[in-house]
Amino acid sequence: MEFNNDPVCIKDLEKLAMRVMPGGAWGYYDSGANGEQTKRDNEDSFSEYRLHPRMLRDVSQISTETTILGQKVKTPLGVAPCAMHKLAHPGGEAATSRAAAKNGSIMILSTYSTTSLEKVIAQGNGDTQYWMQLYVYQNRSVSEKLVRRAEKAGFKALVLTVDAPVLGRRLVDARNKFNPPPHLRLENFMDPEVANDPAGYSSSLAYSTSETFGATFGANGDQTLSWANGISWLKSITSMPIIVKGILTAEDTRLAIEHGCAGVIVSNHGGRQLDGALATIDALPQVVEAADDKIEVYLDGGVRRGSDIFKALALGARAVFVARPVLWGLAYKGEHGAYHALDLLQKELELTMTLSGTTKVSEIDESYVYRPANRWIRYAPGKNGNPKKLLAKL
Numbered sequence: 001m002e003f004n005n006d007p008v009c010i011k012d013l014e015k016l017a018m019r020v021m022p023g024g025a026w027g028y029y030d031s032g033a034n035g036e037q038t039k040r041d042n043e044d045s046f047s048e049y050r051l052h053p054r055m056l057r058d059v060s061q062i063s064t065e066t067t068i069l070g071q072k073v074k075t076p077l078g079v080a081p082c083a084m085h086k087l088a089h090p091g092g093e094a095a096t097s098r099a100a101a102k103n104g105s106i107m108i109l110s111t112y113s114t115t116s117l118e119k120v121i122a123q124g125n126g127d128t129q130y131w132m133q134l135y136v137y138q139n140r141s142v143s144e145k146l147v148r149r150a151e152k153a154g155f156k157a158l159v160l161t162v163d164a165p166v167l168g169r170r171l172v173d174a175r176n177k178f179n180p181p182p183h184l185r186l187e188n189f190m191d192p193e194v195a196n197d198p199a200g201y202s203s204s205l206a207y208s209t210s211e212t213f214g215a216t217f218g219a220n221g222d223q224t225l226s227w228a229n230g231i232s233w234l235k236s237i238t239s240m241p242i243i244v245k246g247i248l249t250a251e252d253t254r255l256a257i258e259h260g261c262a263g264v265i266v267s268n269h270g271g272r273q274l275d276g277a278l279a280t281i282d283a284l285p286q287v288v289e290a291a292d293d294k295i296e297v298y299l300d301g302g303v304r305r306g307s308d309i310f311k312a313l314a315l316g317a318r319a320v321f322v323a324r325p326v327l328w329g330l331a332y333k334g335e336h337g338a339y340h341a342l343d344l345l346q347k348e349l350e351l352t353m354t355l356s357g358t359t360k361v362s363e364i365d366e367s368y369v370y371r372p373a374n375r376w377i378r379y380a381p382g383k384n385g386n387p388k389k390l391l392a393k394l
């Protein structure tokens with residue numbers, strides 16, 4: 001489009017989305033858990049890292065192409081899984097899917113999609129990778145059916161979200177008594193066999209209120225899920241690579257390797273689960289070190305600028321995912337808006353690469369960033385009550 005009034009950055013898009021969205025839906029998208037410390041930290045921490053750009057290199061050709069899980073992709077920027085895109089726009093996940101395909105971005109589809117997984121993947125252009133996000137239910141046959149459907153439909157990886165055995169407490173939703181509009185359907189649960197399950201896995205949101213929504217989520221979710229009983233079970237029902245989403249520590253990264261996962265997403269669920277958890281860009285270095293090039297490491301949370309993507313790549317992320325920016329774009333103008341959000345970030349990444357003297361993703365390494373000194377030191381109780389430093393640098 002030659003003449004338009006599209007916002008010029010993600011922050012402007014956020015303000016526009018806030019104006020057009022109904023208050024309850026806005027609150028649900030925006031909110032973090034409890035005091036929202038982690039939600040704020042995700043964004044703020046990126047600003048504490050600084051760039052170390054190199055000059056007088058031929059930057060006439062910039063490529064963001066890379067490989068993820070061994071497959072070529074146009075960009076390391078992808079779409080994180082989010083529940084209920086139709087809260088933002090009636091085009092929902094189908095519109096997001098077309099936007100992601102147009103940008104060459106991987107899309108991770110939420111279990112709680114308001115569009116069926118088959119319809120979402122049918123919007124792709126053949127080049128785009130789709131990954132399926134999974135919540136595991138007490139009735140594992142419900143989850144198993146979803147996994148098998150996703151594999152059959154052509155999803156390339158399974159993303160197991162591990163930071164939400166129950167939902168975090170979002171005060172905004174509690175105050176608003178947020179209630180998703182009853183006409184929306186969780187379309188992955190339309191299968192009559194699943195919908196009639198006595199445990200009550202329903203495609204209907206009509207029963208929900210802010211408290212029952214969270215409670216139903218908790219009541220159906222399998223809180224006994226563990227490294228030992230989760231990953232091997234998934235491996236027995238699918239040949240898709242398994243990626244665990246919600247990892248923040250070196251310890252859990254090593255466990256992901258031991259259990260044969262293909263990758264981890266460093267994530268704190270956009271600050272919506274455990275408030276006070278470390279910002280994702282601060283957790284990334286310890287995860288990358290523990291991953292030791294054996295598995296891929298991705299990151300999401302607070303990415304609002306191309307330079308944020310660049311910083312995450314420099315610290316060892318193979319790809320970076322965004323959630324709220326895409327939802328804001330969708331709320332602003334459906335597919336066009338969702339694409340605009342991705343395109344803004346994509347162009348900003350290319351600009352950051354150009355001005356830093358890097359022409360390929362593989363050139364972006366730690367030498368291009370300054371880390372803040374002594375960022376978050378972890379202590380364990382030592383002898384005679386003297387704390388022992390566990391990790392001096394993160």
Ligand SMILES: Cc1cc2nc3c(=O)[nH]c(=O)nc-3n(C[C@H](O)[C@H](O)[C@H](O)COP(=O)(O)O)c2cc1C
Pocket residue numbers: 028029030042080081082083110111112133161245267268269270271272300301302303321322323324325
């Ligand atoms: C409205 C909303 C819904 C979400 N739903 C899911 C979900 O269904 N499954 C999941 O694994 N993560 C979900 N997330 C977490 C995102 O995948 C992601 O980890 C986080 O939001 C990234 O941070 P950002 O919003 O700052 O980009 C959701 C996040 C938001 C904001």
Ligand SMILES: O=C(O)C(=O)c1ccccc1
Pocket residue numbers: 083112164167213217269272
């Ligand atoms: O809101 C969320 O963060 C989330 O992950 C979720 C997913 C499904 C139902 C409710 C919340």
